[in-house]
Amino acid sequence: MGGARIAELTEQMDLSKGTVYQHLVTLRKHGYVMKEGDEYQLGLRFANLGAYARNRKPEYVKARELSQELADRTNLDASFVVEENGRGVYLRSEGGEMTDPHLHPQVGERLYLHSVAAGKAILAELPESRVDAVCEQWGLPALTENTITSREELDAKLERIRTRGYAFNRGENTTRVRAVAVSVVQSNGTVLGAASVGGPKYRLQGEWFEEQLPEQVRTIVESSRTNW
Incomplete structure (x- = not known):
């Protein structure tokens, strides 16, 4: 939602107009929403909350390092996805030289686990x-x-992912993107998330995409696991 009027919020939240208004007054006072004309918008204070929640995750620093290494060595978009409330969330994302900025994953973006390589890699470990x-x-x-x-x-x-150690996305979330992902699991069995590299479909083709890239990603991820 880009912005909303009180009437729209009242309808969506099934609350009285007065109750919604009082909540908005409080949120506006503390910088969580702002008013433009007769519409209310999210304020930048939420950005601080998002950064705080993200940085509290112990895997964030390692996810940043791993994503950067994957982007540098594959020249593709590299990201780290975690599972939260049954959905995937991009915790970190780095761009490579062979990327399309219009397709670059956004930190905080939520996705269905079954529709992306990282999500399936996570599901295979659960x-x-x-x-x-x-x-x-x-x-x-x-x-x-x-x-x-x-x-x-x-x-x-999922059974095939467990056998070979990596997952594919062949245009399952958007037809323009392909990706490869490998799960990151601690020695105690805790599933931290999955590291993924991807890019435009026309660049991820043939033997390189099907065999060479997955092995490269798996090698990089496995070499980093001792640090988690």
């Missing part, structure tokens, strides 16, 4: 009961004609 819960909560919505939409297909993909 217990089946947790995968069940994620699927029940969010379903398997089709974002492109390539998106996995059945649990049977998802389970087969």
Whole structure:
């Protein structure tokens, strides 16, 4: 939502106009929202909260270092995705020389786990009961004609990811992007997230995308695991 009037917020939140107004007055006083004309917008104070929440995560510093190394060595967009409330969240993102700025992942962007390489790499490490819960909560919505939409297909993909050690995204979140991802798991079994590299479909093709790039990413990620 870019901005909203009180009437719109009242309808969406199922609260009285007076209650919504009082909340907005308080939020505006503390800098969390601002008023432009008759619309209320999010204030920059939320940016500080987002940075605080992100920096509290112990994996953030390592995610930044790993993403930068992947971007430098592959020349592709590199990112680190974590799972939160059954969705994927970009914790860190670095651009490489072979990237398209219009397709570059944005830090804080949320996504369906089943539709991207990093999300599937994370799901492959989770217990089946947790995968069940994620699927029940969010379903398997089709974002492109390539998106996995059945649990049977998802389970087969996850089993293959466990066997080979990496996951692909072949235009499943947006048809223009392909990616490869490898999970990052601590020695105690804690799933921290997944590291991913990706870029425009026309650049990620053939044997390099199917075989050489996945092995390169897996080698880089595995060499970093001793530091997590």
